[in-house]
Every structure is written in C-alpha cells, then in structure tokens.
Amino acid sequence: MPEVADSAAASGTTRKERFRQYFHAFNPTVSPEQALTDGFVLTDLRPELFHKKIAARVELEPRSRQALIGGIGSGKTTELLLVQKHLAEQGISAFYVEVSRFADISRAKPGFLVGIAAKHLIRELGSMDALADDANAINNFLYGYWQHESERVYDEEPHDPYYSFVGGVIAKPIISDNIDQTARQAFERILAAYRKGRQFSLIIDGLDRMHEIDDFRRLVFPDLSIFQTLEVPVVCVAPLALQFAPQSDLREQFDRIHELSSIRTNGNGLGRVLKLRDTAGLLTSTAGIEVISGSGGLVRDLITLARDAGEEAYVSGSQQIEKNHVAGAVRQMGLSYSRGLSHRQLELLRATAENKGVDPTDSEIMQLLGSRRIIEYSSTSFAVHPALSKVLNLDRF
Amino acid sequence: MIGSEPQLFEVVRRGGNRAPGSWIGIVSLTEPDEILINEIRSEAETQFNPRLLAIDIRETEPFALAREMNKLDNEWVLLHGFEHWTPARWHAAELNRNSWLRGGLNWFLLSPAAVSNIARYAPNVKSLIGSYLVIGPDQSQMSAEECETRLTQLREHYGMSDDQIIAAAENHELEMTPHMVEWLILSDRGDLV
Numbered sequence: 127m128p129e130v131a132d133s134a135a136a137s138g139t140t141r142k143e144r145f146r147q148y149f150h151a152f153n154p155t156v157s158p159e160q161a162l163t164d165g166f167v168l169t170d171l172r173p174e175l176f177h178k179k180i181a182a183r184v185e186l187e188p189r190s191r192q193a194l195i196g197g198i199g200s201g202k203t204t205e206l207l208l209v210q211k212h213l214a215e216q217g218i219s220a221f222y223v224e225v226s227r228f229a230d231i232s233r234a235k236p237g238f239l240v241g242i243a244a245k246h247l248i249r250e251l252g253s254m255d256a257l258a259d260d261a262n263a264i265n266n267f268l269y270g271y272w273q274h275e276s277e278r279v280y281d282e283e284p285h286d287p288y289y290s291f292v293g294g295v296i297a298k299p300i301i302s303d304n305i306d307q308t309a310r311q312a313f314e315r316i317l318a319a320y321r322k323g324r325q326f327s328l329i330i331d332g333l334d335r336m337h338e339i340d341d342f343r344r345l346v347f348p349d350l351s352i353f354q355t356l357e358v359p360v361v362c363v364a365p366l367a368l369q370f371a372p373q374s375d376l377r378e379q380f381d382r383i384h385e386l387s388s389i390r391t392n393g394n395g396l397g398r399v400l401k402l403r404d405t406a407g408l409l410t411s412t413a414g415i416e417v418i419s420g421s422g423g424l425v426r427d428l429i430t431l432a433r434d435a436g437e438e439a440y441v442s443g444s445q446q447i448e449k450n451h452v453a454g455a456v457r458q459m460g461l462s463y464s465r466g467l468s469h470r471q472l473e474l475l476r477a478t479a480e481n482k483g484v485d486p487t488d489s490e491i492m493q494l495l496g497s498r499r500i501i502e503y504s505s506t507s508f509a510v511h512p513a514l515s516k517v518l519n520l521d522r523f
Numbered sequence: 524m525i526g527s528e529p530q531l532f533e534v535v536r537r538g539g540n541r542a543p544g545s546w547i548g549i550v551s552l553t554e555p556d557e558i559l560i561n562e563i564r565s566e567a568e569t570q571f572n573p574r575l576l577a578i579d580i581r582e583t584e585p586f587a588l589a590r591e592m593n594k595l596d597n598e599w600v601l602l603h604g605f606e607h608w609t610p611a612r613w614h615a616a617e618l619n620r621n622s623w624l625r626g627g628l629n630w631f632l633l634s635p636a637a638v639s640n641i642a643r644y645a646p647n648v649k650s651l652i653g654s655y656l657v658i659g660p661d662q663s664q665m666s667a668e669e670c671e672t673r674l675t676q677l678r679e680h681y682g683m684s685d686d687q688i689i690a691a692a693e694n695h696e697l698e699m700t701p702h703m704v705e706w707l708i709l710s711d712r713g714d715l716v
Contacts, residue, residue, distance in 0.1 A: 146540070153542035155651050157624055198650045226622040230586035232615035335618050335647050430653045437537055458654035461715065465642035465699050472695065497646035518695050 144406045145440045151403035152433040154426050158203040162211070166403055167204055171395050171425075176384050177208035180361055183382060184209070184327045185216060188357040191350055191379065193364040195334070196386030197498050199426025202363050205386065206329050209361060218325045221246045225332040229296035231345075237309060238295040239349035241268040243328055243358070244313045247320045257319060260312035267309035270294035310352060317356060328353060330362035337496070339367040339376060347379060366496050370486035388423035388501045396421065396428055403429075408436065412449045420456035422501045422512045431455050431513075460517030463499050472518070475499065475510050479520035484508040534656040535566040538630060539573070543597060548631045548638075548652040552708045555603045555632045559658075563601060563632070573628075575599040581607035585615045589622035597627040605637035613644035620647050635704030642699075657713035670709050677706050685710045 213220040244264040270293045421428035434455035439447040494500040515521045538547035581604030691697035692715040
C-alpha cells in the first residue's frame with residue numbers, strides 16, 4: 127500500500143487517472159491492431175510461436191493454404207497480425223483483411239475473397255489506365271450492375287424497364303455460385319501487375335464465426351482454389367468445427383491447420399500479460415492469481431475479469447484491486463456463461479467436470495466448445511470454464 | 524454488479540468509465556421504451572456530457588447498422604430494439620461482429636428476451652459485452668404496486684413461489700426464459716441474471 131501511495135505521489139497521478147489508465151489497458155473490445163500498437167501484446171506468449179511457423183510456410187511455399195483455429199477470445203486475430211508483421215519484416219507484402227469490414231458475410235457468395243483481394247491490389251497500385259477495365263470488372267463482380275436486355279452494362283440504376291440488376295457477390299447476390307470468369311481473369315491481370323518484383327500473400331480473418339462447416343466450405347473453398355492456382359499463399363481463420371470435422375476432405379484442403387488451444391493457467395505467461403498492462407500495479411498479487419485462475423487461460427476473459435474487478439474496486443473507493451473484487455467479477459462472468467444452457471448441456475458440463483470424456487462430434491458439445499463454456503487445452507484435455515464451474519458448483523470435482 | 528440491482532446512475536457511471544470502444548450491456552426488466560432511453564440520456568449528460576445517439580435497430584440489418592455506426596466518431600451509441608431481432612438476424616450479427624467495432628462507447632439496451640437470444644445465437648457478440656449491468660425494477664418505471672401485481676401474476680401462472688424460483692436459479696436448474704429473468708429482477712435477485 128505505501129509503495130502504491132509513494133509511486134502515485136511521485137508520479138502525480140490521481141486515483142481516477144490510475145484507474146482510467148488501467149481501464150484503457152484492460153479493454154476487451156480494443157482492436158488487436160491497437161493492442162499491438164500500444165505494446166500490450168506478448169509475441170512469445172505461446173511457446174509454439176505460431177506466427178513464425180505460419181510466416182515461414184508462407185515464405186517458402188507460394189501455393190500454401192493454412193488455417194488457424196481457436197475459440198472465442200483465444201487470440202487468433204493477434205496471431206494473424208503478428209504473421210503480417212513478421213512477413214513485412216522479411217519484405218513480403220501480406221494483405222490482412224477482416225472480411226466483415228468489407229462484406230456482409232451472411233450474404234456473401236463465392237468469389238468475394240478474390241474480389242476483395244483484387245480491390246486491395248488496385249488500391250496499392252494506384253491509378254493505372256491499363257487496368258481500368260479490370261478494375262471495373264471487379265467492381266461489377268462485387269457490387270452488381272444494371273444490364274440492358276441488349277447486354278449493355280451500367281453501374282447506376284437507369285430509369286428504363288428494359289434493365290435488370292445483376293447482383294454482385296457481396297450485394298444482392300443473385301448470380302450463380304461459380305466464380306465469374308471475367309472477374310477471375312481481371313484478378314489475374316491485376317495480380318501480375320502488382321507482382322512485378324514483389325511477393326504477395328493473403329491473411330483472411332473473420333470467417334471463424336460460421337457455425338456450419340459446410341457453409342464455410344461452400345463460401346471459401348472456390349476462392350482458395352483460385353489463390354492456390356495463382357500461387358498466392360493464404361492464411362485464414364477457420365471455424366472451430368473444422369478441428370473436429372469428421373470429413374477429412376475439409377481438413378485436406380489445408381496444408382497445415384494450426385490450433386490455438388487455451389493457455390495453461392499454471393505457467394507464467396498470463397501473469398506476464400497482466401504485468402505488461404497493469405503498469406500502476408493496481409492488482410495485488412493474490413488478485414492477479416484469482417484473475418488468471420478465473421479466466422481459464424482465455425486471454426479475452428483474463429482482460430475482461432481484470433477490467434471488471436477494477437471497476438468493482440473503483441466504485442467501492444478502493445486504492446487497489448483485491449481478491450474480493452475479483453471474486454465478484456468471476457461470479458458475474460460465470461452467471462453470463464450460464465445463460466441459455468439447456469438441461470442436456472448442463473448434464474454434459476457435469477460429465478466434463480467429472481472427467482467422463484468429451485465427444486467433440488456431439489453438436490451440443492461443439493456449441494459448448496464454441497461458446498467457451500468448455501475449454502480445450504489439448505485434443506485430449508478439456509475442462510469447464512472455471513467461472514462457470516464455480517457458479518454451477520462443479521468445482522468440487 | 525454484485526448483490527442487488529444498481530441504481531441507474533451507478534450503471535451509467537460504470538459504463539461511462541470504461542475505455543473508449545467498450546461494449547456495455549444494460550438489461551432492463553421491461554421492453555426498453557422512450558422514457559428509459561431518456562433517463563439514460565439524462566444520467567449520461569449529468570455525469571459525462573457525451574454526445575449520445577440512440578438508435579432503434581429493430582428493422583435494421585446488422586451489416587447496415589455497422590455502416591451507420593462507423594460514420595459516427597466517438598459518440599456514445601445507445602442501441603435498442605433487440606427484442607425484435609430474429610435468430611437469423613442475431614446470427615448475421617455474430618458473423619459480422621467486428622464490423623461494429625468503433626471508437627465510441629456502444630451501449631446495448633436489452634430486454635430479458637434479448638439476453639436469452641444473445642446467449643444462444645451470438646456468443647461472439649456476448650464475449651465482447653461481458654457481464655451485464657442490470658437495472659432494478661424501480662428504474663424500469665414500475666411502482667411498488669405494479670411490481671407486486673406482476674409478481675402475483677407470475678406466481679399464479681407458474682404455481683411457484685419466489686423462494687422456489689430463486690433456489691432454482693441459485694442451483695442453476697432454472698431455464699432463463701424472459702419470464703424467469705423478469706421474476707428474478709422483480710424479486711431483487713437480478714444478480715442471478
């Protein structure tokens with residue numbers, strides 16, 4: 127306590143400022159890009175160093191297709207950004223795209239990844255007359271166009287009943303599922319223009335939230351085939367269901383599948399995450415231990431618990447964040463996880479807590495894994511989320 | 524939130540002190556209405572004086588909503604109308620979740636029905652909201668008599684007592700339907716929501 131008071135006095139920061147700085151550091155909704163910029167990311171948090179392995183394969187195998195799998199809040203986006211950063215340091219251009227910022231994924235059609243990649247390359251190349259027609263073809267492919275019955279094409283809606291709208295792959299899609307050959311050829315020419323002296327790779331984020339693995343297959347695989355043919359190495363996040371998919375053809379579409387399982391709470395990695403962000407030392411050591419334990423090794427939950435415990439401490443007028451503040455936050459998190467559970471899911475959670483085995487091919491188990499109520503530490507090691515376990519009184523097992 | 528439901532000023536205080544870009548979930552006992560929205564706006568202005576925009580999203584597709592929100596700078600955005608969202612719309616929100624990330628605070632004003640649906644259909648959205656801030660019955664514009672009348676209706680309809688419902692919730696044997704969430708909040712046990 128005196129140490130905190132002395133350092134606060136020395137630095138001139140008020141209690142409010144210290145907590146404000148703390149809340150800024152422990153913000154679960156901050157973009158991973160911002161977290162990287164702010165220096166809040168530990169690049170060696172996972173001993174497997176996934177980003178280096180992924181980047182190495184991108185460098186060496188131009189036709190490679192790699193998938194990254196992990197549950198909610200496991201750090202997938204952070205790993206992808208580290209891949210991009212690592213490749214940039216090797217002089218390789220890697221376009222990171224979070225697809226939901228470009229397209230409504232719920233309405234997208236095959237080809238949209240090719241279209242988005244083409245638009246990125248066009249932006250990078252700047253204005254090039256030689257590619258004007260190709261750029262136009264890509265825009266029509268993505269957003270649709272008006273076509274006269276004579277097949278003449280317009281971008282904007284004409285006031286004439288002889289025109290009909292041909293949908294694009296990310297707007298009012300009414301075209302077939304086959305990727306338009308015009309768009310594909312346009313992409314090839316754009317790619318060739320970009321590639322003069324440069325390497326290009328693609329990092330795709332945002333597709334992991336598709337619950338049905340067949341939707342992922344239908345939407346993404348046609349584009350992956352094109353990228354492979356054109357020797358554009360691709361890294362993309364994939365739905366967690368791919369990890370347990372019985373259909374081997376799905377897994378065989380990727381040269382390598384990297385699985386981000388949760389971080390063991392008995393190591394020192396998560397403690398280092400807390401220490402990196404809690405520069406004012408607001409968390410007592412016992413509170414920090416409780417935050418780590420309550421998170422189950424999920425980084426986003428670690429940050430959320432630290433934030434919520436900080437909130438409890440702040441509103442109670444405390445100078446530091448104590449164990450009891452964390453206990454309240456863990457309970458609230460557990461209650462949140464307990465919402466919407468069916469009786470069968472409760473039974474499955476009890477069975478998991480009793481080490482009776484987990485069958486990932488069971489759709490209810492997949493939902494529990496997907497929503498992080500069950501945490502996977504390895505292909506054979508599963509546990510109920512500790513916050514949920516406390517609330518369900520399963521921690522007695 | 525620990526223990527009994529916080530007053531509205533505490534809910535706004537907690538949420539308003541969060542870092543820019545945070546997502547804050549407020550659970551209201553009844554379907555959020557203009558009175559509640561104005562109360563939140565008034566409380567927010569008293570404490571923080573932000574630029575706050577309330578958006579009724581009942582008829583809005585999630586991706587279209589993202590486009591509108593991203594035109595705003597660091598305003599606070601209060602989203603309401605989620606009780607009208609279908610599972611398909613929640614699924615679309617789940618897929619496009621990252622398109623909602625922005626610099627200002629996003630407040631999600633939720634009814635008990637919406638809380639159930641988020642848990643079931645949009646766990647990724649839920650993971651960014653985190654724990655809920657629950658507004659007690661007196662902040663949902665219900666008088667003591669109205670609360671008691673409503674409790675009587677629930678007891679008679681389900682043939683159960685308040686203690687039985689609370690015990691079931693504490694033992695996690697209670698399916699959290701909108702009626703059950705409402706019952707717990709009326710019984711001053713919104714901490715179990």
